[in-house]
Amino acid sequence: MRECLECDIASERKHAALANEKAAESRRLLDDAERSHSHTMSELSSTRKMLERLEKDLNDERHIHEETVLGFKKASDAAVRLKVELQSAHEEIKKLQLEKNNFELENTTLSFMIEEIEKTRKEGSAGGGSGGWSDFGDDIIGEFDDKERATASSTVTTHVTSLINATDVREAAKLRAQLKKAEQEFDSMKIALNNETEDRRRLEAKSLTLENELERKRREVEERERDRSRADERCNELLAIMKDNNAKLREIEMLRDKLGDEVATLKNQLASTVEDKLRKEEKIVELEADLKRMRNEHLKLETRRFNEVMELKRKMDALQANQKVQPLSSTGQIYDLNKPANPLERDIACSPVSLWEEPPRSMSGHRPVSPDDSFLFGNYMNQKKGSVRIRRSGNIPSDNTPSDVEKRKERKESVHRRVRSRSNGRQLWNDRLEDSSRYLPMEPTFPTISHAESDTSELLTSIPPDNARALIDNKFDLSHVGFLGFTTPPCGFHVDVAP
Numbered sequence: 124m125r126e127c128l129e130c131d132i133a134s135e136r137k138h139a140a141l142a143n144e145k146a147a148e149s150r151r152l153l154d155d156a157e158r159s160h161s162h163t164m165s166e167l168s169s170t171r172k173m174l175e176r177l178e179k180d181l182n183d184e185r186h187i188h189e190e191t192v193l194g195f196k197k198a199s200d201a202a203v204r205l206k207v208e209l210q211s212a213h214e215e216i217k218k219l220q221l222e223k224n225n226f227e228l229e230n231t232t233l234s235f236m237i238e239e240i241e242k243t244r245k246e247g248s249a250g251g252g253s254g255g256w257s258d259f260g261d262d263i264i265g266e267f268d269d270k271e272r273a274t275a276s277s278t279v280t281t282h283v284t285s286l287i288n289a290t291d292v293r294e295a296a297k298l299r300a301q302l303k304k305a306e307q308e309f310d311s312m313k314i315a316l317n318n319e320t321e322d323r324r325r326l327e328a329k330s331l332t333l334e335n336e337l338e339r340k341r342r343e344v345e346e347r348e349r350d351r352s353r354a355d356e357r358c359n360e361l362l363a364i365m366k367d368n369n370a371k372l373r374e375i376e377m378l379r380d381k382l383g384d385e386v387a388t389l390k391n392q393l394a395s396t397v398e399d400k401l402r403k404e405e406k407i408v409e410l411e412a413d414l415k416r417m418r419n420e421h422l423k424l425e426t427r428r429f430n431e432v433m434e435l436k437r438k439m440d441a442l443q444a445n446q447k448v449q450p451l452s453s454t455g456q457i458y459d460l461n462k463p464a465n466p467l468e469r470d471i472a473c474s475p476v477s478l479w480e481e482p483p484r485s486m487s488g489h490r491p492v493s494p495d496d497s498f499l500f501g502n503y504m505n506q507k508k509g510s511v512r513i514r515r516s517g518n519i520p521s522d523n524t525p526s527d528v529e530k531r532k533e534r535k536e537s538v539h540r541r542v543r544s545r546s547n548g549r550q551l552w553n554d555r556l557e558d559s560s561r562y563l564p565m566e567p568t569f570p571t572i573s574h575a576e577s578d579t580s581e582l583l584t585s586i587p588p589d590n591a592r593a594l595i596d597n598k599f600d601l602s603h604v605g606f607l608g609f610t611t612p613p614c615g616f617h618v619d620v621a622p
Contacts, residue, residue: 131403132400132403132404132407135396135399135400135403136400138396139393139396139397139400142389142392142393142396143393145389146386146389146390146393149382149385149386149389150386152382153379153382153383153386156375156378156379156382157379159375160372160375160376160379163368163371163372163375164372166368167365167368167369167372170361170364170365170368171365173361174358174361174362174365177354177357177358177361178358180354181351181354181355181358184347184350184351184354185351187347188344188347188348188351191340191343191344191347192344194340195337195340195341195344198333198336198337198340199337201333202330202333202334202337205326205329205330205333206330208326209323209326209327209330212319212322212323213323215319216316216319216320219312219315219316222312223309223312223313226305226306226308226309229302229305230302230305230306233298233299233302234302236298237299
């Protein structure tokens, strides 16, 4: 039964070890799942931050794009307006150029006419006549005084003076005044034209700059559009990655919940296993206590049995002594073994001391005997170096007197009985038996059981009829009990038993 309990305990320990291993594996898987979950959460948070940053950049790019489009519209409007102004300036320039050409034509015509008039005048003044130049155009005449002195052709002057009248001279003067005025206007128009040309050149340069800026903005807008498309693609990729991470996260959470349930189940199984183990250990302790108690009771019963056998042996010795005293040939009566034949036997038979009572504790003259020694072996055993003998004080005489019988009776009824050994102060038989217990498969937690004593008790209680003479002899040698079918004591004890 104890081996079965030990097997059950070993199997329970194996189950507990397996449960601990499963719990450790579950904890390891749970830790891995938590680490992967934390790693996934960190990646998800970083992805969300990146997505937010990309969305912010995309919003900034959209604002910049809107501002660029607005600036492009403004620049386009300004360019259109400048083109209209440039076209109007071109038209104005064309008009001014046409007026300039007209003025130049008139100027050349008037110059030719003035030259003709001056030639005619010079020719007339050379003839000595006066054609009415005294009151008009003195300044004109004064310019040609030197030439009039140089020329001296009287015939031509007379002919020209006759052709030109006074009205033509007035008209020429008016035309000359208009010519001066036209020249002044032409100069002012020329200055305005130069200014307009400068403005036109400046506007063309500005328009070219705006066109270049517009082209650059257009390229930037195209680049922004490409960046936005790439950002949209990246956002879509990040959203797909985030969806995959969310799916993995859900799977990991499901696995974590499953592992948590398994861990809880294993913990419950471990707790139940531990409880079963504790119950079985308590049961083992109870069984061990019962076994110890049963062994103690068995040892006590063996001791009582041995005492009874010794008492019977002593009675048999007493009967043998009585039979030797009374001559068997004098009387022909047959004794009944079940009926006491003399007063001594009647006294022994009527003794109030029970055979199942423990013998009195022996008192040693040199050292006290422990309760275990008295409990295990009674008060009639001491140790000897070569062999242990429990001897009587002397041999039984051949003839027993009534005084001897009374002495033996008093010695039997005494409370304490001294046992004499050959050497005082030696160890008890119990100590020697404890030394010999290493030959026997005994449990170390229980009291040592003397196999010699049990063998002796079995020997004394189950002697075959053929060897009954061994109980009749005064000496009972325990070292020569092999012939009775029992094992020899470990150290070859030799016991002499006296009544």
